[in-house]
Every structure is written in C-alpha cells, then in structure tokens.
Amino acid sequence: MTATDQNPQQSAQPTPRKTINVVGAAIVKDGKVLCAQRGEGRSLAGFWEFPGGKIEPHETARQALHREIEEELLCEVEVANEVCTSSYDYDFGTVVLTSFVCHLISGAPHLTEHHEIRWVTPAEMPTLDWAPADREAVRLISVMDFPAFPAATHESDD
Template structure:
C-alpha cells in the first residue's frame, strides 16, 4: 500500500494518508485519483474497485473520503507535496499515525488481509 505523510505546512501535519485529493468540477472520483496521483506523486495509476467511502467531521469541516484499490502503471512515486511516501504491507499499516478520515480504509484493508 502506498502511504503518504502530510507536509508540515498542511492541515493535519505529519499524519499519514492514502494519496489523492479533491474532485474538480466535471471529473469523476476515479479521474480525480488519477490526476491527483499524477500531480502529487509524478506517476500513473490504474484506478480499480472502490474500497470504502466515509465521512469524517474535523474541526475545519467535514471530509468525505472515497478510497479505491489502485495499481501503479508507470513511474515511481516522487515526493512533491508530502513529507514522505512509503510502501507498506497491510500488516504494517498500524505502524504509522493516520489522519482520522483514513482510518476506516486502513481497517478495511487490514480486514481484507
């Protein structure tokens, strides 16, 4: 699993998340994942099945997060906006501190084995 640590100047600094971002007008959630990965990590992914969709209430507002299974198609993830990226096995996902909105997806991945 590709995990990305939020930059120290961002909201939720230093916490980990699955890479992605906001959906822009006129694009689907899958298209947003492809674009965000290309922009933030300089690589290409194929977006697969949806894993889960959850909403988390932060003090700055509600975040709805849809997590997809993806496959790296070209390039190698490169840090541009995050502090760090790591490839982790599902059994290693509990070794880092996750952004609260990502925790349900982490649990779903761990449960799936």
C-alpha cells in the first residue's frame, strides 16, 4: 500500500475555480455616477455595484456592456474609457470584472433587476457598501475628474 492509498486526500487535485468574466458600467451624467444595489435573493444581496453583467462567449467586453445596460436599465450608453480589470475570489468562483466609464446617450435608467439605483458624486461613492470585485474601480473612479474624459474612445466593438 502506498502513502497515497493510505490517505487518498493527499492525491486529490484541487478543483479549479470557476472564472466568471463580467463588465461594469460607471455611467456618468452631470458629474454623478450611477450605482446599483443588488436585490434580495441574488448572490451578494445588498452590496452596491456598477450595472453590468456576464460577457457571453461571442462578445467583446464593450458589446457585453451595451447589451447588459439595455437589458438591466432599459437605456443606452456610450462606452468610453476602461478604468481597470480586477478579480475577486468569492465562494461561488472568481469574478474578473472589467469596469468602464460610460455616458448615458438614450433613455433614463429604470430599476428592473436591482433593489435600488442611485446617482452619487464620486466623493460619495466610498460611503456605499460595495461588492468586493468593484472596490478597485470605486477607488479609482472616486478621484476622477469626469470632464477630462473624452465622450468615447471610438474603439471598435469587434
């Protein structure tokens, strides 16, 4: 009998963590940023986040963001600058979040999936209880001067 036979846990390979690629939109309007609070019955209920969602296999991050904002908030945004990509290991898997500054170009955000949506100044952002994956983007965005951003980077969505 080998040592592995005596203790089968020693030979067990760790289960690879599920990686979930998502995008988030820091939608800017009149110097304020739209923040969304996750609803009850969802993972991370009660935490604040930037609206967005999962990137589908056939999509770029920018395409996913356009789709998710139309589905979640029933409005249209122009995706401008990428802020950062951060990751966080949750119990359900590793979330890799790419956050962008976006500008509202059509419609008004409607509450459909979240418990609450709120426009806040960048300085107010750190006072909210953010989902861990969003915290690096919050740290960076909370000190940004939004008029310095161009309307869009005009990068292709392909």
